[in-house]
Amino acid sequence: MAKRLAVIPELCSGCRICELACAIAHFGVNNPKKSAVRVLVTYPQPVIRMPIVCSQCKVPLCAEVCPVDALKRVDGVVVLDTNECISCMKCVEACPFGAIYSHADEDYPIKCDMCNGSPKCVEKCPKSAIRLIPEQALGESKRINNVLSYTHMKEIEYIEEGKGKTIHYAEIGKEEL
Amino acid sequence: MAHCGPRYPQKTLDGKSMNIQSGYFKKKLCVDLTTGACDRLDLSDAFLESYIGGRGFGAKLVWDNLIDHEFRIDPLGPENMLVIAPGPLTGAYLPSSGKCSFIAISPATGVYGDSSMGGAFGIELRQTGIDALVITGRAPVLSVLFIDDDETSVIAMPELAGRTCLETEGLVKKRLATHAVHVAAIGVGGENGVRFACVNADWSRNAGRTGVGAIMGSKNLKAIAVRGSRDLPVYDIGGLQEEADKAYRYMAGHKYFTLWQREGLMNVMEYANSMGILPSYNFRDASFGRIAQINGDTMLDNFKIGDSACFACSMCCGNICLVKQGKYIGTVTEGPEYESCAMLGSNLGVDNFAAVLSANQACDEFGIDTISTGNLIGAVIEGYEKGIISLADLDGRTVSWGDEDAVLDLIRKIANREGVGNTLADGARGVIARWPEMDKIVLHVKGLEQSAYDSRAGSSMALAYATSDIGAHHTRAWTIAKEVEQGEGWSDDEKVSLVIYHQTLRPLFDMLGVCRLPWIELGLNEQHYEEFYRYITGRDVSLQDLLRQSARVYDLTRLINTRLGMSRKDDAIPYKVHSCPIQAGTTAGKVVNKEDFERLLDLYYEKRGWDRNGIPSPETAAAAGA
Numbered sequence: 001m002a003k004r005l006a007v008i009p010e011l012c013s014g015c016r017i018c019e020l021a022c023a024i025a026h027f028g029v030n031n032p033k034k035s036a037v038r039v040l041v042t043y044p045q046p047v048i049r050m051p052i053v054c055s056q057c058k059v060p061l062c063a064e065v066c067p068v069d070a071l072k073r074v075d076g077v078v079v080l081d082t083n084e085c086i087s088c089m090k091c092v093e094a095c096p097f098g099a100i101y102s103h104a105d106e107d108y109p110i111k112c113d114m115c116n117g118s119p120k121c122v123e124k125c126p127k128s129a130i131r132l133i134p135e136q137a138l139g140e141s142k143r144i145n146n147v148l149s150y151t152h153m154k155e156i157e158y159i160e161e162g163k164g165k166t167i168h169y170a171e172i173g174k175e176e177l
Numbered sequence: 178m179a180h181c182g183p184r185y186p187q188k189t190l191d192g193k194s195m196n197i198q199s200g201y202f203k204k205k206l207c208v209d210l211t212t213g214a215c216d217r218l219d220l221s222d223a224f225l226e227s228y229i230g231g232r233g234f235g236a237k238l239v240w241d242n243l244i245d246h247e248f249r250i251d252p253l254g255p256e257n258m259l260v261i262a263p264g265p266l267t268g269a270y271l272p273s274s275g276k277c278s279f280i281a282i283s284p285a286t287g288v289y290g291d292s293s294m295g296g297a298f299g300i301e302l303r304q305t306g307i308d309a310l311v312i313t314g315r316a317p318v319l320s321v322l323f324i325d326d327d328e329t330s331v332i333a334m335p336e337l338a339g340r341t342c343l344e345t346e347g348l349v350k351k352r353l354a355t356h357a358v359h360v361a362a363i364g365v366g367g368e369n370g371v372r373f374a375c376v377n378a379d380w381s382r383n384a385g386r387t388g389v390g391a392i393m394g395s396k397n398l399k400a401i402a403v404r405g406s407r408d409l410p411v412y413d414i415g416g417l418q419e420e421a422d423k424a425y426r427y428m429a430g431h432k433y434f435t436l437w438q439r440e441g442l443m444n445v446m447e448y449a450n451s452m453g454i455l456p457s458y459n460f461r462d463a464s465f466g467r468i469a470q471i472n473g474d475t476m477l478d479n480f481k482i483g484d485s486a487c488f489a490c491s492m493c494c495g496n497i498c499l500v501k502q503g504k505y506i507g508t509v510t511e512g513p514e515y516e517s518c519a520m521l522g523s524n525l526g527v528d529n530f531a532a533v534l535s536a537n538q539a540c541d542e543f544g545i546d547t548i549s550t551g552n553l554i555g556a557v558i559e560g561y562e563k564g565i566i567s568l569a570d571l572d573g574r575t576v577s578w579g580d581e582d583a584v585l586d587l588i589r590k591i592a593n594r595e596g597v598g599n600t601l602a603d604g605a606r607g608v609i610a611r612w613p614e615m616d617k618i619v620l621h622v623k624g625l626e627q628s629a630y631d632s633r634a635g636s637s638m639a640l641a642y643a644t645s646d647i648g649a650h651h652t653r654a655w656t657i658a659k660e661v662e663q664g665e666g667w668s669d670d671e672k673v674s675l676v677i678y679h680q681t682l683r684p685l686f687d688m689l690g691v692c693r694l695p696w697i698e699l700g701l702n703e704q705h706y707e708e709f710y711r712y713i714t715g716r717d718v719s720l721q722d723l724l725r726q727s728a729r730v731y732d733l734t735r736l737i738n739t740r741l742g743m744s745r746k747d748d749a750i751p752y753k754v755h756s757c758p759i760q761a762g763t764t765a766g767k768v769v770n771k772e773d774f775e776r777l778l779d780l781y782y783e784k785r786g787w788d789r790n791g792i793p794s795p796e797t798a799a800a801a802g803a
Contacts, residue, residue: 029414126438
């Protein structure tokens, strides 16, 4: 079953171990500038640390702009055929997320290939900020966070075995009914 | 993954693989801001092998520059050389490889100074293809140095005058029309020659100590922007990755790993408080009654909004904090870490975490060191309390313990050299020159204000501060934890040996360009660093070899200090440490006996191979390359 990369920016610390792991796996060099994943950081407002990963789009704009059809979606992964690629780098600019990269040393665009199903960035992330999940699970962390932050949430504090505890519950607002 | 490089360097009899195979670009970039000349010059194998990198390179280059100027250098003159050097491990796939050292003759002490910075500035600098950046001279107008891979340019940007570090970073990125550069900048503190001004990069990473920011200011250098794309040279990438993964796995399995991820250095607040080493009320007490208001739990519960890590670090000890309500609403900064929280919090009697954050942010924006700032403000409050400093001296504004507004006001005055701030901006020495009695109040060594560990709790720490080459900072040796935990009944020999061991191993991290926290806090075996170094350089050397080089660099920095006039009298402990016992805390009543200290110092010199006056022998000097 096709899986996708999901990013949880709230967990990312910006360490860029994912970048190094990707570059080493694909090019055998210690160079974060040759990675197919990059951590973008903004500050002071808003403070965001977010790995930019390829979404393997079902309608890949990178493939649409490719003049030689070098990009094709195969088994859920948009694959670059370097035999066809003419290195025009149109795909790098076409990706709406900026998730395809280029480097002066390399002939072809640097494009995520999902590491044959076990992405190194996922394996090495010390914060589990990049995850490999089935497609139907996409967005689950957002959904659960949304539920947990439900604004009508009430809390009761109580003591159990000498320790202070808190229970949260959602009260249906009678006044609104 | 398949092995990409050649194999791990094997031990050989002919000593051939002692040579450097990789790991360096073998280049230094020399920038003379007076003439605008930017030259990439070769670094010899002998230089690389002897001095390893980082602080080692800096010490040797600064030494050579001193010889060229016959040891007459004004720290804030154009002749002072600022060396910015990552190490051979900087930026490599291994734990916490984000460090980069800033080395120069310090305006705080007048002798050797260095400070290291985390984040990712050093990696980007290395990726431009150099092992060290060497800056001399003085630009005619306020300028920005831009290193864009092979191309180097000095750009006049006088409009940056008076800007904060963060504003400068933003304006430089705008001018260069890219966000993909790393910018190390100074704030007004550096521009105004505050003797403890920092260099700030990536928003909140600082080369904080010894006043390296003031040196950039004296050179009219407001910022350094770097953008590099090169592969970092590694001899055996497959081997390195295997070794690094072992280290990462070890760290992840450590019982305190998640604590470090959650709280970072803020977890030290409770520890230091319970062990009786937390400076409070200008080192009057060694614990703080309202610790619960400025500890890690308070930060987590009410302020922390995100983690922050330096390059390739899984521990992510940085905390991003936001004040969500009250007077300081909207304050957002990375930090505070332990030192900042102790020096701007408990040391000043401030129990409001939001105020500590605000003071931390102010220091970062003005580009002044939180440790020195907290130390000096604490001394001023005590000096005022004791009648040494008058209300008129303070420009008519009273100060007292816990007075947050006064603290923030003083921070602003220091950075702008306004009123009493002009004296404080000259550091401990400036304060003592104006009010000689403050000599008994300010804790400093060699002119550098003491950092946040109370050395009265353990005499090995007093020795560590006294003999640190840069002054009273814990970077060289941090023996206090071990001594308060297990030091009961330690002999002189044990104390001195531990200090020397720390002063040899800890600076090695600054030479290699990595952080020491995985080792000191999570117990990552130091043997890993031998392996990392071997995989990266291809040199068949042992940790012992590396430590010998580190010891030589320590001798070299000692020689620099000796030639600049320092001797035993400067390896002194502050007045309070020997004459004012700790008032409160688990270590109450403790003080370092002066005779005991002198005995430790004698033994220390003996073990170092220095004479009774603390001067290295000619043989030691020769071995150090001087």
